[in-house]
Amino acid sequence: MIASRPAARPLLLATGLLLALALPWMVYPPVALDIACWALFAAALDLLLGFTGLLSFGHAAFWGTSAYVAGLIALRSGLPFPVAVLGGAASAALLALPIGYLSVRLRGIYFAMVTLAFAQMVYFVVNQWRGLTGGENGLQGVPRELFGLDLSDSFLFYYAGLPLVLLGFLAVWRIVRSPFGRVLASIRDNPARAQALGYPVDRYRLLAFVLSAALSGLAGGLFAVGHGFASLENVYWTTSGQVVMMVVLGGIGTLWGGVLGAALVVLLNDYLVTSGFEGIGIVTGAIFVIIVLVFRRGVWGTARDLVRPRSGGGRRDRPPGEADGTPARPQGVGSPV
Amino acid sequence: MDGPVLRAQGLAKEFRGFRAVDGVDLDVAEGSVHALVGPNGAGKTTLFNLLTGFLKPSAGRILLGDRDLTGRRPEQVARLGVARSFQITSLFPQLTPREHLELALAGATRLTWRFWRSDRLLGRYAGRAAELLDQVGLTAHAATPAGTLAYGHKRALELALALALDPRVLLLDEPTAGMGAEDIDRTVELVRKVRAGRTVVMVEHNMSVVSSLADRVTVLQSGKVLVEGPYAEIRHDPRVISAYLGDPHAED
Numbered sequence: 070m071i072a073s074r075p076a077a078r079p080l081l082l083a084t085g086l087l088l089a090l091a092l093p094w095m096v097y098p099p100v101a102l103d104i105a106c107w108a109l110f111a112a113a114l115d116l117l118l119g120f121t122g123l124l125s126f127g128h129a130a131f132w133g134t135s136a137y138v139a140g141l142i143a144l145r146s147g148l149p150f151p152v153a154v155l156g157g158a159a160s161a162a163l164l165a166l167p168i169g170y171l172s173v174r175l176r177g178i179y180f181a182m183v184t185l186a187f188a189q190m191v192y193f194v195v196n197q198w199r200g201l202t203g204g205e206n207g208l209q210g211v212p213r214e215l216f217g218l219d220l221s222d223s224f225l226f227y228y229a230g231l232p233l234v235l236l237g238f239l240a241v242w243r244i245v246r247s248p249f250g251r252v253l254a255s256i257r258d259n260p261a262r263a264q265a266l267g268y269p270v271d272r273y274r275l276l277a278f279v280l281s282a283a284l285s286g287l288a289g290g291l292f293a294v295g296h297g298f299a300s301l302e303n304v305y306w307t308t309s310g311q312v313v314m315m316v317v318l319g320g321i322g323t324l325w326g327g328v329l330g331a332a333l334v335v336l337l338n339d340y341l342v343t344s345g346f347e348g349i350g351i352v353t354g355a356i357f358v359i360i361v362l363v364f365r366r367g368v369w370g371t372a373r374d375l376v377r378p379r380s381g382g383g384r385r386d387r388p389p390g391e392a393d394g395t396p397a398r399p400q401g402v403g404s405p406v
Numbered sequence: 407m408d409g410p411v412l413r414a415q416g417l418a419k420e421f422r423g424f425r426a427v428d429g430v431d432l433d434v435a436e437g438s439v440h441a442l443v444g445p446n447g448a449g450k451t452t453l454f455n456l457l458t459g460f461l462k463p464s465a466g467r468i469l470l471g472d473r474d475l476t477g478r479r480p481e482q483v484a485r486l487g488v489a490r491s492f493q494i495t496s497l498f499p500q501l502t503p504r505e506h507l508e509l510a511l512a513g514a515t516r517l518t519w520r521f522w523r524s525d526r527l528l529g530r531y532a533g534r535a536a537e538l539l540d541q542v543g544l545t546a547h548a549a550t551p552a553g554t555l556a557y558g559h560k561r562a563l564e565l566a567l568a569l570a571l572d573p574r575v576l577l578l579d580e581p582t583a584g585m586g587a588e589d590i591d592r593t594v595e596l597v598r599k600v601r602a603g604r605t606v607v608m609v610e611h612n613m614s615v616v617s618s619l620a621d622r623v624t625v626l627q628s629g630k631v632l633v634e635g636p637y638a639e640i641r642h643d644p645r646v647i648s649a650y651l652g653d654p655h656a657e658d
């Protein structure tokens with residue numbers, strides 16, 4: 070009953086908060102910040118994948134664009150870093166408007182492919198626009214300004230950046246449990262029925278897309294400031310793939326799962342890199358395949374199902390396509406309308 | 407009964423060369439209950455999908471009053487006052503009946519865009535939702551996830567959802583399909599009650615339901631209108647009998 074019994078929720082939340090505060094003591098502080106940023110990125114993607122039913126394979130566009138914009142703001146204006154990060158998030162949201170507008174009408178694999186294609190275009194632009202982005206060198210020496218405080222120590226910077234991450238999580242949590250979030254869940258489970266009830270499905274999807282992009286941008290901007298540079302890797306397709314992997318690993322539509330997945334992947338990558346291992350992709354890939362085969366609902370999703378009776382609460386947290394009972398498609402609604 | 411509120415003119419739908427709906431003219435009089443009958447595969451559901459924007463017609467026009475509905479999207483059609491139920495129950499399996507109705511009732515408001523507010527706000531529709539649940543006999547199951555409801559209860563919820571939109575025209579696709587006698591009686595009573603102030607078009611195979619509710623009947627066959635008229639007239643039409651009512655017991 071862990072996540073469903075109301076009394077268990079605050080407990081879970083307190084544990085999560087405590088872990089977030091203790092993290093830089095447990096792992097190397099820059100890794101702690103990486104975990105926090107990727108965890109928010111994963112939650113933002115899950116908002117789309119788990120709670121709206123859209124698999125974006127181009128979220129690097131938002132994470133990376135914000136990384137560059139936040140970096141540029143910090144470099145050129147000298148404004149406090151939270152302003153730069155929020156500016157990055159805003160730019161990601163802005164970019165998501167046209168991309169989302171053109172892609173939310175597509176379904177399934179087509180949506181994934183089109184978002185990937187747009188992200189590749191963003192990559193191309195960032196790579197070509199050397200004067201602004203530094204091309205292959207990336208954007209170097211991004212400062213961490215905050216009212217003259219010395220945040221060069223990554224241990225301190227973790228705590229300076231954490232409020233932004235927590236703010237992001239709060240936003241995801243609120244969206245999922247808002248009237249809008251209820252509509253998203255219904256659209257995910259049965260878009261035709263939502264339309265029959267008068268809901269302009271694509272517009273709700275578009276807003277979900279923009280919100281998800283903004284939160285991905287929040288994470289990406291902080292990631293860039295934390296590292297002190299923005300690089301092409303931030304907008305590369307492997308970044309899109311990695312965040313999808315984290316959410317699937319942890320459990321689609323669970324929020325906590327994405328956090329867990331992010332922690333696992335970042336720690337694993339860090340371990341493999343520091344041990345000088347060459348074939349990182351092989352190892353993470355193999356682990357991914359094994360986990361997906363063994364835990365069909367991801368690590369978090371499976372664990373949650375184990376401690377909770379099948380018919381219990383938390384219904385809205387279940388991933389799409391696993392609803393029990395009724396076939397969700399109405400008859401004769403075959404063509405994409 | 408007044409002039410037509412819903413009209414189809416030369417409506418056609420072609421699926422890769424197969425004409426599922428083939429030049430249908432239909433006038434539904436304001437305030438009437440209009441039954442749509444015909445053998446399996448006659449095109450009744452396809453016609454509903456055309457009327458509600460779920461399918462784009464290959465040819466023809468759809469009018470609601472003097473408003474052109476042709477080519478509108480399903481949510482626009484719903485907002486303009488044409489609500490439908492689905493033949494194959496189409497629900498949100500993880501939501502309870504109460505949550506279904508809250509969603510249906512909130513649909514027309516700006517509340518459903520508020521991503522920064524709590525979803526408890528949807529509770530403001532609890533009163534009206536409870537009324538509707540009571541009307542269709544679902545009060546005892548208000549908090550059961552729809553996916554686990556019994557078949558008859560799912561059908562009842564399907565009907566309640568369409569009613570929640572308070573539509574000018576209510577399209578019901580086989581509302582009594584698979585129901586037991588008791589549920590059928592309740593559904594007939596319900597349609598009788600809710601028809602006040604609106605127009606009902608229903609696809610219905612059960613002829614006793616048709617005879618007790620319908621003012622007019624349109625018989626479809628192979629995508630075309632075979633006969634149209636009051637039930638008392640069409641029931642004896644030899645074409646209808648051979649096409650559909652072949653079994654004389656089906657009439658009672």
Ligand SMILES: Nc1ncnc2c1ncn2[C@@H]1O[C@H](COP(=O)(O)OP(=O)(O)OP(=O)(O)O)[C@@H](O)[C@H]1O
Nearest residue numbers: 401403404421426445446447448449450451452453
């Ligand atoms: N999306 C589709 N693609 C191709 N053919 C379709 C599609 N929808 C319906 N059809 C075909 O069109 C014909 C009419 O189907 P429809 O569902 O409208 O019949 P119906 O009158 O509602 O029948 P029933 O009484 O069985 O519900 C059938 O032959 C069906 O196979």
Ligand SMILES: [Mg+2]
Nearest residue numbers: 450451452493
């Ligand atoms: Mg049908």
